[in-house]
Amino acid sequence: MRFFQNKSSFPLFLLIIFFVFSCKNNNKNAEIKQVSSNNNVWLNDDALLDSIQKQTFNYFWEGAEPTSGLARERLHMDDIYPTSPKHTVTTGGSGFGLMAILVGVKRGFITKEEAFLRFEKIVDFLDKADRFHGAWSHWLDGQTGKAMAFSKKDNGGDLVETAFLVQGLLTVAEYFKDGSEREQTLVAKIDKLWREVEWDWYTKNGEDVLYWHWSPEFGWDMNFPVGGYNECLIMYVLAASSPTHPIKPSVYHKGWARHGDIVSNEKFYGEDLVLDYYEHDKSPVGPMFWAHYSYVGLNPKGLSDKYADYWKLVQNQAKIHYKYAIDNPNNYKGYSDSLWGLTSSYSVKGYKGHRPDKDFGVIAPTAALSSFPYTPKESMQMLKKMYKDHDSLIGKYGPYDAFSLEHNWYLPRYLAIDQGPIPVMIENHRSGMLWDLFMKNTDVQSGLDKLGFKYNIP
Secondary structure, three states, rough: OOOOOOOOOOHHHHHHHHHHHHHOOOOOOOOOOOOOOOOOOOOHHHHHHHHHHHHHHHHHHHOOOOOOOOOOOOEOOOOOOOOOOOOOHHHHHHHHHHHHHHHHHHOOOOOHHHHHHHHHHHHHHHHOOEEOOOOOOOOOOOOOOOOOOOOOOOOOOHHHHHHHHHHHHHHHHHHOOOHHHHHHHEEEEEEEHHHHHHHHHHHHHOOOOOOOOOEEOOEOOOEEHHHHHOHHHHHHHHHOOOOOOOOOHHHHHHHHHHHHHOOOEEEEOOEEOOOOOOOOOOOOOHHHHHHHHOOOOOOOOOOOOOEEEEHHHHHHHHHHHHHHHHHHHOOOHHHHOOOOOEEEEEEOOEEEEEEOOEEEOOOHHHHHHOOOOOHHHHEEEEEEHHHOHHHHHHHHEEEOEEEEEOOOOOOOOEHHHHHHHHHHHHHHHHHHHHHHHHOOOOHHHHHHHHHHEEOOOO
């Protein structure tokens, strides 16, 4: 944790708290404690941001699956894994993790050499892991590289998770591309993996839309053509950017943008929606991860096409979630200008896609904390509130995945896809580092040009 700059004695205090509460809170229904300690109210903003970046980075560093170096799908501090074994790794979450490791170098948590060795290990593992027309599966066995079924028929290629992984890989390649001979060998290996993804094949016999899944056992039975708007913009951008298997522009304009029907002229909580959030239902706005996953690398500042100003889109989504929490139409306990943000996460019963029109009183810290670039003041309010008054909700790897003051519920558990965007998007807020690296990629720039985007070049 970047407490080491002698800014305060905070690290020892926080580590003691984390140890105490991690020992106490192994109970599924552990009580959420509200404290009134003044011990950390004097922390400056930079020290607090350093702290949470270090904690969440460590999910992908210390908490990584040891054989592959990839991100475990989940880490449960109670050591209970009811749905998948602990060595299950997530490809999309690992893409965020690659970028989190670069944050670790930037902030001095690890050395560049340490990061490089981990990247070598990861890339070599990915090269040998199961792929399906170049695409990885959603889950891999971290010990063997074999595909693991995410659901009954989802046991093959997952193009969306592959896009999140490739976004991270290309960012790493940009970081090392002018380095030593060994570093350039790593870059060449990443380029090989990038070139081997058959994005165009996932149009299912040349249709003007990308399909999410394909399985050698079940073929196209998952039947999920991806129309926008949702978290998948990066998949279409990368598919257009591929130097070997690109899609035609019509796949984007007809499949993703739905012949222009993706545009919305509606407002919600006084904010322009900009795009239609759902192709198949009338929900006004999506869970907050939609404003994060595609934009850990793809910089929404200055990004526009004939359908949207993407900075306005993502910033407005965060503002809507913030205003919704203040309005709190269901009168859930705790919702405020300092406790806000709904996204897909663990929930009181299972896993839920929380959003304003599907709200069960469960807040996921990643929703507000990964929105720092969009709502810096409002996100900082959430961060300070968590660490000052709700530190029973914080463990070794930062805030736990989700909690409910309404139901007096939380679990001492983490998900990679929720922890990963936190250090990355905070870094984009602080320095723009990951945005700058990814947007320098010339293949990505060519793909954006092909689709008619305007964008800022670092």
